[in-house]
Amino acid sequence: MKIKQYRDQFIQALTPIHGEDEAESFFYLILEDKNQLKRIDLALQPDLVFKNEEILVWNSFLEQLKLEIPVQYLLGKTSFYGLDFIVNENVLIPRSETEELVEWIIETQNSKLKTQKLRILDIGTGSGCIAISLAKNIPDAEVFAIDVSEKALATAKKNAIENNVDVTFIHQNILETEDLGQQFDIIVSNPPYVRNLEKLEIKKNVLDNEPHLALFVDDTDALIFYKKIAELAQKNLTQNGLLFFEINQYLGKEMIDLLQEMTFKNSELRKDIYGNNRMTKSSLT
Numbered sequence: 001m002k003i004k005q006y007r008d009q010f011i012q013a014l015t016p017i018h019g020e021d022e023a024e025s026f027f028y029l030i031l032e033d034k035n036q037l038k039r040i041d042l043a044l045q046p047d048l049v050f051k052n053e054e055i056l057v058w059n060s061f062l063e064q065l066k067l068e069i070p071v072q073y074l075l076g077k078t079s080f081y082g083l084d085f086i087v088n089e090n091v092l093i094p095r096s097e098t099e100e101l102v103e104w105i106i107e108t109q110n111s112k113l114k115t116q117k118l119r120i121l122d123i124g125t126g127s128g129c130i131a132i133s134l135a136k137n138i139p140d141a142e143v144f145a146i147d148v149s150e151k152a153l154a155t156a157k158k159n160a161i162e163n164n165v166d167v168t169f170i171h172q173n174i175l176e177t178e179d180l181g182q183q184f185d186i187i188v189s190n191p192p193y194v195r196n197l198e199k200l201e202i203k204k205n206v207l208d209n210e211p212h213l214a215l216f217v218d219d220t221d222a223l224i225f226y227k228k229i230a231e232l233a234q235k236n237l238t239q240n241g242l243l244f245f246e247i248n249q250y251l252g253k254e255m256i257d258l259l260q261e262m263t264f265k266n267s268e269l270r271k272d273i274y275g276n277n278r279m280t281k282s283s284l285t
Contacts, residue, residue: 061074078093080098086127093210094127097278101244104281108242119183122134132159143166143167185240186242198250202215229245234263242283249277259282266281
């Protein structure tokens with residue numbers, strides 16, 4: 001069968017579930033990964049065909065996508081901040097909004113005179129996407145990353161090796177930590193922040209496949225991780241250190257109020273590309 005013909009059938013089958021644009025993006029992601037072909041190759045060579053054994057593989061992908069299993073999990077990888085990351089059921093799939101948080105951190109460091117080696121801590125690292133991206137783009141930094149999940153840390157360690165960066169990974173439950181034991185210039189976290197009451201807004205492919213441990217918090221204590229991490233930052237940030245958070249879009253005011261109550265200064269709330277309150281930056285001085 002011609003690839004273009006199969007493409008049309010593939011997109012048509014998935015459009016009622018995912019929408020036409022997303023179905024088309026799935027097709028080309030798989031095409032590049034499994035057949036080493038890009039959209040331009042198909043345009044220039046419209047008579048390219050799939051062998052029968054290739055169609056069997058593609059049909060398997062199609063059936064799993066119909067069940068709304070994320071294409072990133074099917075491929076076992078995704079792209080984040082220009083780097084490739086291994087992803088699986090033990091880690092969240094990195095989002096574009098988190099790329100914006102990484103960019104913000106890098107911007108703050110590019111504008112400073114570098115008189116000493118930075119020490120950075122990423123709390124709740126998951127796939128390691130934040131820590132590894134920062135290590136790659138702030139090459140003089142010493143980067144540490146904490147997660148409560150040993151399986152997530154195993155994935156993050158593989159990603160650090162794949163991206164050729166040094167990150168010190170620590171297995172630790174941050175909610176049970178009283179002191180981090182050392183000082184950091186930057187503490188960053190994208191902790192669980194989705195309230196159970198917001199589950200109806202979560203797409204089925206996320207709700208059924210991504211780890212709930214990394215997603216959800218109790219409705220009655222939605223800022224539990226932020227409070228704890230901010231307390232630790234009070235003890236373990238350097239004098240001119242910065243605290244960055246990715247946050248629940250509905251709790252921007254509550255986050256700024258929390259930081260101000262805990263005597264953080266210069267707290268800034270920033271929107272993401274979709275216009276949602278998504279990240280904060282604060283300092284102790």
